[in-house]
Amino acid sequence: MSRATLEPPEVDDTSERPAPRSPLQRGEAKTGWGLLTPTLLIVLVVVVAPILWTIILAFQRVRVIDLRRRGLFGQWTLQNLERVFGSPGFWDTLWTTVVYTVGGVALSIGLGLAAALAVRRPFRGRTFVRASFLLPYIAPVVGATFVWQTMLNPEYGVLNAWGTRFLGWDRPVDFLNEVSGSLLGIPVPTALLTVILFEGWRYFPFAFLFLLARMQALPGDLEESALVDGATPTQRFRHIILPQLLPTIAVLTVLRFVLTFTKFDDVYLLTGGGSGTEVVSVRVYDFLTSRGDIGAASAEALVLAVALAIFVGVYLRLVGGGRSS
Amino acid sequence: MNTATWDRDRIEKVVLNVLRWVTIAVLTVISLFPFYYMILLSIRLIQDVQLSPGSIVVTPGEIAFGAYQEVLKSVENGGQGFVRLIGVSAAVAVATVVVTLAVSIPGAYAVTRLRFYGRRQVDSLFLAIYLFPAIVLAIPLYVVLSRLGLRGSLVALVLVYVAQTVPVTLYMLRGYFETIPVSLEEAAQLDGNGRLGVIWRVSLPLSRPALAATALYVFMIAWNEYLFALLFLVERRDRWTVSLGLSQLAGTIEIPTTVLMAGSVLLTAPIVALFFAGERLLVEGLTGGAEKG
Numbered sequence: 001m002s003r004a005t006l007e008p009p010e011v012d013d014t015s016e017r018p019a020p021r022s023p024l025q026r027g028e029a030k031t032g033w034g035l036l037t038p039t040l041l042i043v044l045v046v047v048v049a050p051i052l053w054t055i056i057l058a059f060q061r062v063r064v065i066d067l068r069r070r071g072l073f074g075q076w077t078l079q080n081l082e083r084v085f086g087s088p089g090f091w092d093t094l095w096t097t098v099v100y101t102v103g104g105v106a107l108s109i110g111l112g113l114a115a116a117l118a119v120r121r122p123f124r125g126r127t128f129v130r131a132s133f134l135l136p137y138i139a140p141v142v143g144a145t146f147v148w149q150t151m152l153n154p155e156y157g158v159l160n161a162w163g164t165r166f167l168g169w170d171r172p173v174d175f176l177n178e179v180s181g182s183l184l185g186i187p188v189p190t191a192l193l194t195v196i197l198f199e200g201w202r203y204f205p206f207a208f209l210f211l212l213a214r215m216q217a218l219p220g221d222l223e224e225s226a227l228v229d230g231a232t233p234t235q236r237f238r239h240i241i242l243p244q245l246l247p248t249i250a251v252l253t254v255l256r257f258v259l260t261f262t263k264f265d266d267v268y269l270l271t272g273g274g275s276g277t278e279v280v281s282v283r284v285y286d287f288l289t290s291r292g293d294i295g296a297a298s299a300e301a302l303v304l305a306v307a308l309a310i311f312v313g314v315y316l317r318l319v320g321g322g323r324s325s
Numbered sequence: 326m327n328t329a330t331w332d333r334d335r336i337e338k339v340v341l342n343v344l345r346w347v348t349i350a351v352l353t354v355i356s357l358f359p360f361y362y363m364i365l366l367s368i369r370l371i372q373d374v375q376l377s378p379g380s381i382v383v384t385p386g387e388i389a390f391g392a393y394q395e396v397l398k399s400v401e402n403g404g405q406g407f408v409r410l411i412g413v414s415a416a417v418a419v420a421t422v423v424v425t426l427a428v429s430i431p432g433a434y435a436v437t438r439l440r441f442y443g444r445r446q447v448d449s450l451f452l453a454i455y456l457f458p459a460i461v462l463a464i465p466l467y468v469v470l471s472r473l474g475l476r477g478s479l480v481a482l483v484l485v486y487v488a489q490t491v492p493v494t495l496y497m498l499r500g501y502f503e504t505i506p507v508s509l510e511e512a513a514q515l516d517g518n519g520r521l522g523v524i525w526r527v528s529l530p531l532s533r534p535a536l537a538a539t540a541l542y543v544f545m546i547a548w549n550e551y552l553f554a555l556l557f558l559v560e561r562r563d564r565w566t567v568s569l570g571l572s573q574l575a576g577t578i579e580i581p582t583t584v585l586m587a588g589s590v591l592l593t594a595p596i597v598a599l600f601f602a603g604e605r606l607l608v609e610g611l612t613g614g615a616e617k618g
Binding site: 028029031032033034035036038039040042043045046047049050051053054057111114115117118119129131132133134135136138139140141142143144146147148150151153155156157158160161162165201204205209213230232233234255258259261262264265269281284285288289294297298301302304305308 | 552
């Protein structure tokens with residue numbers, strides 16, 4: 001307990017260890033770890049240990065039925081992985097996941113950027129508009145998916161009622177159960193596209209929130225001098241605002257990519273993974289519950305995590321390389 | 326009108342101004358309409374909905390609360406027993422808030438104010454946990470809890486929620502603790518308080534807005550959660566949360582859409598109400614780091 005213990009955290013020399021440590025610093029470390037212990041304990045028990053066990057399970061032959069009598073370490077096998085890569089539909093599922101993720105992330109960040117630009121300057125009713133934009137994100141996923149299902153229902157949904165009455169659709173579209181349809185004469189995967197639209201709708205508030213916060217923190221002088229130099233609004237956006245937003249957009253892209261790639265609830269609740277929307281996480285869930293095949297589910301989950309790590313790694317390399325040059 | 330003044334700058338300004346209002350209008354409508362539609366259907370009769378699916382207004386004479394009655398009535402009385410589900414969800418969410426705050430306040434204080442070896446590693450650990458896929462975590466937890474016979478335990482569910490919310494909680498609280506002047510804490514230390522005393526008497530009273538925001542965030546996550554509730558509780562009907570109960574309702578026999586929508590309103594309304602009550606706090610708490618750049 002001394003002044004030394006209360007220095008601001010920025011003065012952080014702790015990474016350059018091991019330096020000679022005073023008793024005070026030792027005491028501080030002890031208190032620090034002591035205060036962190038409850039948090040770490042929960043995280044270790046509920047997150048870290050289970051992850052390690054997933055890896056073990058992926059290399060064992062385990063089914064739900066033998067759970068009660070199995071020990072932690074059964075015979076090791078590569079069968080699960082072989083089955084994952086060899087099983088019908090695996091590569092389709094992975095491809096669907098990639099399309100779903102890229103589409104959903106791009107749409108949500110694009111909409112979020114548009115929304116943030118639109119409400120950037122104050123106007124009457126802005127607080128209300130801003131709060132409304134956040135609704136899709138904070139609403140419980142079960143409620144949000146159900147109301148979408150209802151709106152899109154071919155028999156009594158409002159969208160089909162309007163589409164057939166005002167837009168001249170010759171028949172109602174079963175948005176969530178139609179594998180493919182045509183949009184302006186181009187064949188499209190209807191259900192997958194609908195799920196991507198849902199993703200964009202539900203998560204644009206996330207991008208909006210962070211982009212707006214960043215925009216409001218931008219120093220005004222750059223834009224003002226550009227204004228004085230006669231830059232038009234689009235030029236100011238292109239050359240002044242956008243470059244300053246890029247780091248935030250890059251971070252958002254990684255975050256949204258990781259979270260969307262492994263998203264389960266949205267697709268499961270909207271389509272149950274049918275009609276060409278089966279993403280990897282829904283497949284893992286099916287392996288686990290309806291087939292009771294824990295080994296295969298773990299192997300599939302492991303593949304998911306590795307694929308994710310590869311995508312993020314490649315992305316960070318691209319972005320990081322671009323920035324350092 | 327003088328055409329010479331219609332240069333690029335002027336045209337862009339006019340076009341962008343129009344576009345801006347169109348964007349605001351369209352996004353507000355697509356954000357709000359589904360929720361309006363949810364409420365609308367929950368107070369209409371199913372026959373009316375089937376007769377005129379395209380109608381989006383309801384006349385006072387058409388309003389019916391039958392769907393709510395059916396959803397709220399207990400199962401024994403032929404309803405869907407949502408009163409009980411709401412109780413379970415609320416209890417789980419409140420317990421998650423209490424435990425999360427209790428463990429993450431000292432933790433956040435430690436990573437803000439104390440210098441010790443391994444602090445940075447703790448940061449990366451929590452970021453990794455925040456990003457780690459829930460579905461991958463679900464498998465071993467399902468296996469372990471099945472083995473221990475604890476699947477269906479609400480305590481286990483709360484612990485999983487705590488682990489899921491701790492990373493963001495720590496981040497939010499830390500952002501706030503950093504703004505508290507160190508001199509105040511020093512003064513409390515000179516008065517003979519230990520670390521916990523400083524946290525209790527100085528940091529906490531000064532960070533009430535941050536605590537409220539964090540509690541709100543955790544409550545929302547726990548109330549909205551679906552995957553783990555589904556995996557752990559699906560066989561224990563008496564312990565279903567609102568999300569789970571509603572999704573199971575949709576999967577069963579002929580339940581009218583109006584009843585589903587009434588259930589959705591009951592699930593969504595508390596969160597929206599809480600959110601509007603604490604919107605400013607929450608937005609500032611979540612984006613504090615972004616503003617600092």
